[in-house]
Amino acid sequence: MAYNLTVSPDFAPDHISGWYFFNTWLQRQLDVGVHLELYDCFEKQRSDIRDNKIDMIYANPYDASMLVRELGFKAIARPQERPDETVIAVSAESTISSVEELQAGITVATTDDPDVHTMGMIMLEPADLDGSNVTTKEVDTYVIVAKNLLNGNADVGFFLKDAYDELSDLIKGQMKVLVSSQISVVHHSLLVGPTMQEFIPRLEERLFSMHEDEKGKGVLQSMNLEEWEPMTEEETEFMIDLIDTLVIE
Template identity: 70%
Template sequence: MTYNLTVSPDFAPDHISGWYFFNTWLQRQLDTGIHLELYDCFDEQRKDIKADKFDLIYANPYDASMLVRELGFTAIARPAGKSDETVIAVNADSAFQTVEDLATGSRVATTDDPDVHTMGMIMLESADLDKSNVELSEQASYIVVAKKLLNGDAEAGFFLKEAYDELSDLIRSKMRVLVSSQISVVHHSLLVGPRMADQVPALQHCLLSMQDTEKGKGVLESMDFDGWEPMDSEQTEFMIDLIDTLID
């Protein structure tokens, strides 16, 4: 049987090859076929997820709720030492020094990354701003969000902090962070679907020992991971409840 794996589209383009290396490594560890399918946008991926196309998903925290509570997936691991934080940035020459300086009618560049967009909107609330009084424009990637700021086409932009930090030194030197979230318990997770449930013990074992071999360590480096940490149902439910609270 061949299983299907997909990855939340918000990883940096530099790590595309890393996920292919991971997929090859995983097939050899489990001695089973796994097909990797990557997407450019969340909506298209979500349609295929709901159509029951995938068995293994590296998911953003926003989608974890749907996967666990509606589709019967189980979170088994998370990347070690990584959390999903959001930053709001402006052009380095901007007069804005804090989020509260942003005014009604401000143009805000965002992406279709659901948890980052949600967190960014929550952080705007301190300036009494919401979707009714700012001009939101959805961009294809964080690089395009940065271009909007640099070209003066937006006053502020939302970024996944990890994606912001991976922008080139030149681009980051032309921007400035107004605020960064500090939630720490919100993160991407690797989730296993019902068809692959019998593989969970073997899957967890090989993931948690991945950094112990030269080959596994090399694959982790190509993904920009230090390793994996186990996740249990209590941790998963806590994160999902927090995300659901933020969205509501």
């Protein structure tokens, strides 16, 4: 039987090859067939998840609630010291230097990354901005968010901090950061669905020693990760509760 692994669509395109390397590593460790299925958007991915077409996922924190509480997935690992933070940026030529200076009527460039968009909107609240007085322009990638700022088609951009940091120096040099979140307990996680949970003990053993092996370390580097660390049920539930609270607010 072959299983399906997928990755949250917000991962950096530069690391596509890294996930293919990880998929090959995973098959060798578990001695089973695993197919890597990548998606361009969250909507299609969520549809396939609900249709039971996905057995393991490196998921964004927003989707953890659905995966764990509705579909029986179990979070087992997260990348060490890689919390998900949101950056709000503007063009370097903008006269705006703080969120509080932003005015109603601005255009916000964002992706369909739900946790980043939610946090970005919350971070606009000090300027009394919300969905009723800003225009949202949804684009496919963070590179396109940046392009919209640089060509004047948006006033503000929301970025996953990791994605912002990985933009070229040329692009980042033409933008300035107004604010970055500092939540620290929200992060992407590796979750295993009901069909693969028999492999969890072996998977945990191999994942948490992956950085100690030369080949495993090379795979991690290709994914821009240092090492995996365990994620407890309590930590998972806390993160889900926090995200659910932010969304409700």
